[in-house]
Amino acid sequence: MGQQIVIEPISRIEGHGKITVTLNEQGEVADAKLHVTQLRGFEKFCEGRPFTEMVSLVERICGICPISHSMASSKACDQIMGVRVPDAALKLRKMINFGAFIQSHALSFFYLSSPDLLLGMDAEPEQRNIFGVLKADPVFANDGIRLRQIGQQVVEWLAGKRIHPSWVVPGGVNKPFNAAFKDDIQAILPEGVEIVQRALTFFKQSIGKFGEEIQTFANFPSLFLGLVDQDGMLEYVDGRLRFVDAAGNTIADQVDPAAYQEYIAEAVESYSYLKSPYYKPLGYPEGMYRVGPAARLNVCNGITTPLANKEWAEFRNLAPKGPVLSSFFNHHARLIEILYGLEMLDLLLKDEDILDQNIRAIAEPNFQEGIGVVEAPRGTLFHHYKVDDNGLMTWLNLIVATGNNNLAMNRGLLQVAQHFVHGNKLTDPAINRLQAVIRAFDPCLSCSTHCLGTKGGAIQLLAADGELLDEVS
């Protein structure tokens, strides 16, 4: 009879999760699974609400990336109203989104993952946290705190509040940009660029120490998905879908996000509340794809800003013939994206349009359906709404960034378990690496579970031959 090893909870991620590793009769790793153990229910309790409340309602999905949800939601609502959002509002929405990316990526890199990167995967567990980092390298830790502050400060100067602002609304934003903050934002950007460049140097220098991790952290062929602009360059808010295969061939390009259902379907597994989206033409589970920072850099033709583009070229040189396959490099990609955000903010601040007072299009609901797709820090985010004639929500589907990576996270876990778990005991280095591979995806489990799964929460007792011995549901 096989044996099962459980790690619960997974530390230093957003939300709650559990890992189980199943051994076969020879005591070798047979399977590993990530279980997302919580349920949110947004897709149910938003039914019946006016669509005008949706932007703020879905922001409550998360305290780290509320802005991403407000971006996708407002785009879906813009479509329901059938309006053309004023240019100033589009640019201001992009600005707040860049602020949110900076703070979210800084959180992931410095607060959650840097203890592994700076102190090493095998450092003492009690030291392997942000306080340990503060002790070991105060400048590095302060850099992280300051960088996150820069991102949050941009959000606050634009929206009046750092977490859950109600500034982004269907049709635009509800207050013009206060010109007094223009210089303030401009003033803090150079410091951010310096911090990211220091962090990039640190990351590149330490890559050598993580050979084993790079080799095993979800390092396998898969598809990649990300949004790109009309020239194929990196884009977060206004892009179209591009799928790239493991050899680097573009298999679907410039797909209208409104047609996402032709390319993506969602499977439900009994071991997790998190659904498993897959690339429909390849079927389940062969249609496994990855999203997120590394996936975005893998699918795009480049980045429109000079410093980030230079780093992008270097990143792509890690795997000159195709996409960078190891999810360990999500950390690297995150830093490049912070740089892109800082450069873009600088560009947008120089645009006269952002001070325009025309910032909102007003309309009744003119269409019964809206689909908003954006890139969130953790990957592509889909909001799909349907409303009745009066604008009350009748149905919604959310495919949240982390969900897209579900299949890949499970595959990554198995890969790490097979490499690091030996015998029937879990060693500390193995435990940390099992968690670290999940952390590399920076999953937000609290964000990602929405639909009431029909079978979620089942506990299965499986014999090594797969026979079902007992079940509790």
Add this chain to the structure above:
Amino acid sequence: MNPSANLPPRQATVNDALSRILTFKINDRDVSARDGETILSVASRYNIKIPTLCHLDGLSPYGGCRICVVELKQSGKLVPACITCPQEGAEILTHSQRVVESRKKILELIFSERNHVCAVCVSNGHCELQQLATDLGLTHIHYAYRYPHLAVDASHHRFVLDPNRCVLCLRCVRVCAEIEGAHTWDVMGRGISSQIIADLNQPWGSSPTCTSCGKCVQVCPTGALSEKGKSVAEMVKNQEFLPYLQEMRDKKHY
């Protein structure tokens, strides 16, 4: 209600200069009132603040919410200040421990009755119920929430009724009947299952009596009645029209 209670007239203001003058005490302070004046209006003249919810100057007193209760020191009774007229020599306490506890309990019951989620409400930051909870220092609801399933009525082309946020203060019913004269709004059901309805419980948008004047929306203390298209925290009510309209009518300025 005690049938012998000294009820105020429908108009809360008393203009008769010849009416009897009463003297009594509020919070140990000597005050005087004309016969027929309510405790609430006397207190307000003396700048003694008594919290209210269903009461609104310009509408007939209703005494429904019981937030404005005050204690009669001699009898120990709690009475609503908005519809109780003082007796000669009465001693009234507006903020005794019993009064404050009672107000908090009532407010907790109001919160537990419907689905009040401030953070995602159109009236967040501009809500009388929310302000009341802040003023009374309400931090927790000790009663079990009822979580009723109440459908939003967005059939009107300009306004939305969300009964989840309704506290049954009936300001909308009164302003519609007394000021606009349409009497579109009324109440259906009894007790805890009471609900605001348009005409004979039909979608608001199909009401033949509604004049779409919007007075109900402006007097509503919460986000239960709001302007369509408003996003979270955007609904700011304007109630200044009410005393203005009243004065224009009373003094026949038109």
